Amino acid sequence: MAQNKAKVLVLIHSDNGGTYELAKEIAKGIESDNNATAIIKQVKESQNQKLKNIPVATVDELPAYDGIAFGSPVYFGNISTGMSEFLSKTVNLWTNHSLEGMPATVFMSAGSGAGKELALQAFWNSLAVHGMVLVSNGIRGNEKIDKSIPQGNTVLGTTTMASLKDVERPTKDERILAQLQGKNFAKIAFALKGTFNRKEVAFNEKSTDFNQILKEKNIILPQVPKPAGNYKPFVRTGNLIFINQVASKDGKIFNPGKLGVEVNEQQVKEATKVTMLNVLSVLNEAVGGDLSKVKQCVQLTGIFNTKDDYTNHAVLMNTASDLIVEVFGEKGKHARATLGASSIPVNSSVEIQAIFEVE
Numbered sequence: 288m289a290q291n292k293a294k295v296l297v298l299i300h301s302d303n304g305g306t307y308e309l310a311k312e313i314a315k316g317i318e319s320d321n322n323a324t325a326i327i328k329q330v331k332e333s334q335n336q337k338l339k340n341i342p343v344a345t346v347d348e349l350p351a352y353d354g355i356a357f358g359s360p361v362y363f364g365n366i367s368t369g370m371s372e373f374l375s376k377t378v379n380l381w382t383n384h385s386l387e388g389m390p391a392t393v394f395m396s397a398g399s400g401a402g403k404e405l406a407l408q409a410f411w412n413s414l415a416v417h418g419m420v421l422v423s424n425g426i427r428g429n430e431k432i433d434k435s436i437p438q439g440n441t442v443l444g445t446t447t448m449a450s451l452k453d454v455e456r457p458t459k460d461e462r463i464l465a466q467l468q469g470k471n472f473a474k475i476a477f478a479l480k481g482t483f484n485r486k487e488v489a490f491n492e493k494s495t496d497f498n499q500i501l502k503e504k505n506i507i508l509p510q511v512p513k514p515a516g517n518y519k520p521f522v523r524t525g526n527l528i529f530i531n532q533v534a535s536k537d538g539k540i541f542n543p544g545k546l547g548v549e550v551n552e553q554q555v556k557e558a559t560k561v562t563m564l565n566v567l568s569v570l571n572e573a574v575g576g577d578l579s580k581v582k583q584c585v586q587l588t589g590i591f592n593t594k595d596d597y598t599n600h601a602v603l604m605n606t607a608s609d610l611i612v613e614v615f616g617e618k619g620k621h622a623r624a625t626l627g628a629s630s631i632p633v634n635s636s637v638e639i640q641a642i643f644e645v646e
């Protein structure tokens with residue numbers, strides 16, 4: 288019955304189509320086993336005519352399969368940059384143990400074949416860290432291959448050597464080896480189906496739709512305020528983003544002045560909210576509009592324009608802290624400092640300095 292079959296993803300990166308040729312053979316081998324289905328996807332869009340209609344996989348969908356056959360070009364005895372970039376986005380899967388116990392197998396397209404075993408081994412390194420069950424080829428099918436020409440058989444997985452044009456590549460035998468690899472992989476994926484924990488729930492936290500959250504909470508991000516001098520709205524260094532904002536709204540300072548002289552506590556709280564919305568807006572720009580990349584609000588510092596004897600800064604700052612926790616939950620919880628100043632630039636009643644950790 289179709290729904291009991293093992294669902295295998297053949298996940299590739301390919302520049303010129305060599306890996307895709309092998310992927311089709313791997314998929315054929317998988318489907319030759321009546322207990323498995325195969326779907327070929329790529330790690331990123333391609334403009335290559337041969338590849339542009341292959342669907343693109345998301346990291347989120349990986350735990351939904353019963354096994355993954357990974358294919359990539361060999362780049363300097365390693366996996367390709369495209370495959371490496373995709374795998375580097377699977378950190379959340381790793382922390383949630385989402386691929387643990389899932390079978391994986393690898394195949395590669397090389398040029399001359401230099402370093403092909405190193406490259407396959409490098410593939411295994413990443414997948415071993417995920418705790419995947421690595422399915423090798425051994426010498427399966429080797430006895431039947433034409434040994435008078437170079438062939439891409441290896442014990443870890445099938446390869447082809449695209450730049451050896453003595454015969455058409457992949458060779459007939461490389462195609463057969465890939466089919467055998469797929470058939471064997473299907474058998475293992477079916478046998479292990481349902482034996483590992485997918486942990487998809489924890490993973491879903493990652494794909495929180497912050498636009499939806501902002502909408503539900505009626506939070507409208509303002510235009511990113513323009514810098515008033517020779518500086519930038521934010522600076523990113525490593526995974527940290529630094530932002531400083533005052534209570535600017537629609538090009539004017541909202542509720543300006545000194546607390547207890549021109550403005551009262553309620554007005555400063557409103558100005559604090561305006562300031563924190565500016566911070567959020569700049570942060571949103573800094574992460575390219577994808578707030579799910581925010582890992583933690585690390586620290587907020589609130590500076591208030593107060594008289595010398597004022598001591599209630601924490602109450603004012605709670606407006607900012609509550610807003611960031613409302614949006615980000617646990618990730619919004621931060622270290623905090625508050626202080627009073629005798630004046631603040633452009634007569635704002637408040638300034639907020641913020642540090643965020645992002646992906």
Ligand SMILES: Cc1cc2nc3c(=O)[nH]c(=O)nc-3n(C[C@H](O)[C@H](O)[C@H](O)COP(=O)(O)O)c2cc1C
Pocket residue numbers: 300301302303304305306307359360361362363364365396397398399400401402403449450
């Ligand atoms: C940056 C780079 C590094 C490469 N390094 C190797 C290598 O170390 N060994 C090798 O045999 N081929 C190497 N190649 C060639 C590719 O592996 C080869 O063209 C492969 O067939 C591409 O696969 P594709 O057709 O799926 O894109 C390299 C290619 C590139 C672009």
